[in-house]
Amino acid sequence: MMSCKQVSTLMSTGGLADAPLRQRLAVRLHLMMCDKCSTFKRWLELMGVAARAESHAHEDEAPADLEARTLRRLERSQL
Amino acid sequence: MWSVGTPLLPTTVRSAAELPLYDMGVTDPLARLRRREPATLHEIVHQNTRRLFRAAQGMGFSSAEADDLVQDVFVTFLETLDRFEGRSQVSTWLFGILHHKVQERRRSRARDDLHDPVDELFESKFDAKGKWIAPLPSPDRVASSAQAAGAIADCLQGLPPLHREVFHLREVEELSAADVSNIIGRTVTHVGVLFHRARLRLRECLDGKGWSPPR
Numbered sequence: 001m002m003s004c005k006q007v008s009t010l011m012s013t014g015g016l017a018d019a020p021l022r023q024r025l026a027v028r029l030h031l032m033m034c035d036k037c038s039t040f041k042r043w044l045e046l047m048g049v050a051a052r053a054e055s056h057a058h059e060d061e062a063p064a065d066l067e068a069r070t071l072r073r074l075e076r077s078q079l
Numbered sequence: 080m081w082s083v084g085t086p087l088l089p090t091t092v093r094s095a096a097e098l099p100l101y102d103m104g105v106t107d108p109l110a111r112l113r114r115r116e117p118a119t120l121h122e123i124v125h126q127n128t129r130r131l132f133r134a135a136q137g138m139g140f141s142s143a144e145a146d147d148l149v150q151d152v153f154v155t156f157l158e159t160l161d162r163f164e165g166r167s168q169v170s171t172w173l174f175g176i177l178h179h180k181v182q183e184r185r186r187s188r189a190r191d192d193l194h195d196p197v198d199e200l201f202e203s204k205f206d207a208k209g210k211w212i213a214p215l216p217s218p219d220r221v222a223s224s225a226q227a228a229g230a231i232a233d234c235l236q237g238l239p240p241l242h243r244e245v246f247h248l249r250e251v252e253e254l255s256a257a258d259v260s261n262i263i264g265r266t267v268t269h270v271g272v273l274f275h276r277a278r279l280r281l282r283e284c285l286d287g288k289g290w291s292p293p294r
Contacts (some may be wrong), residue, residue, distance in 0.1 A: 003205075003208060003209025003210060004205060004209055004210050004211045005205040005209035005210075006209060009201075009275065012274070012275040012278050012279065013271030013272065013274055013275040014203070014249055014256055014270075014271055014274050014275075015256075015271050017241075018208055018256070035214065036211040036214045036215065037211070039214060039215045039216075039217055039218075040215055042217065042218060042283050043215065043218050044278060044282075046218050046290075047231070047250070047278060047281050047282065047285065048250045049248050050231040051231055051235065051246070051247075052102060052250065052251050054231050054232050054235070055133055055136075055251045056139050056251075061132075061136070061142060062128065062129045062132040062133070062145075063142075065148060066128055066132065066149060067124055067125060067128045069150065070128060070149065070150050070153050071120075071121065071124055071184060071220070073150050073153070074101050074120065074124070074153055074154065074157055077154050077157060077158070078115070078157065
């Protein structure tokens with residue numbers, strides 16, 4: 001039986017995706033029974049959602065002519 | 080010689096996005112890249128400029144600095160193209176260059192902290208058997224409010240640079256731990272530790288900024 005600390009660490013390091021099937025199933029089982037680890041998981045998920053939303057808001061801030069300027073610089077650097 | 084005035088796309092291709100850059104069956108994309116074919120370079124700039132700009136900003140650089148960094152990344156990319164062996168994706172290679180540029184700009188390479196106080200904070204939340212001593216407050220109720228969304232920007236600002244970079248690459252760019260390991264030149268395990276520490280710091284910070292209901 002995995003402890004809360006082991007489950008939380010595995011989720012938080014992002015190592016769960018590469019963990020063996022048996023370990024992934026153990027985590028899933030643990031989460032079904034443990035509200036505290038489920039809350040921690042919810043924190044991790046929401047932080048990801050918020051960070052992506054925050055960062056994608058920046059995407060439109062890239063100057064419209066940055067691509068063209070970059071291409072001009074590349075052309076100069078090849079001369 | 081390539082010039083900006085050179086027609087960049089064959090007439091049969093309606094948009095740059097249709098270029099079979101990764102279609103090994105037609106022409107070896109690596110060979111096209113090595114020949115510095117204008118259409119290929121243009122496509123790479125087009126596909127990666129916004130993403131790199133966003134990442135540079137995500138790592139804490141201003142718009143002007145991010146603008147400079149993006150251009151520098153592509154210039155270095157062109158200069159070092161002959162060393163690109165095609166084992167990783169072009170975007171991973173570009174993020175690797177960005178990482179080095181960022182390190183140069185920060186002048187000193189971020190320290191490899193073997194010890195981090197946030198580890199003790201995490202430890203202190205569990206008893207000897209590894210069970211949570213007290214439940215964490217639930218983030219559900221307020222996390223979607225506009226105020227709470229602004230809090231993440233503040234909290235990201237407060238992360239150590241390397242934590243912030245790893246968090247961005249893993250969580251926003253959604254790159255694998257193996258890709259991030261290649262980009263920043265650390266082991267996959269170390270990437271996991273940095274990601275873990277970044278998330279713990281963020282959670283503590285957000286908890287203090289109203290992401291959880293008052294206790």
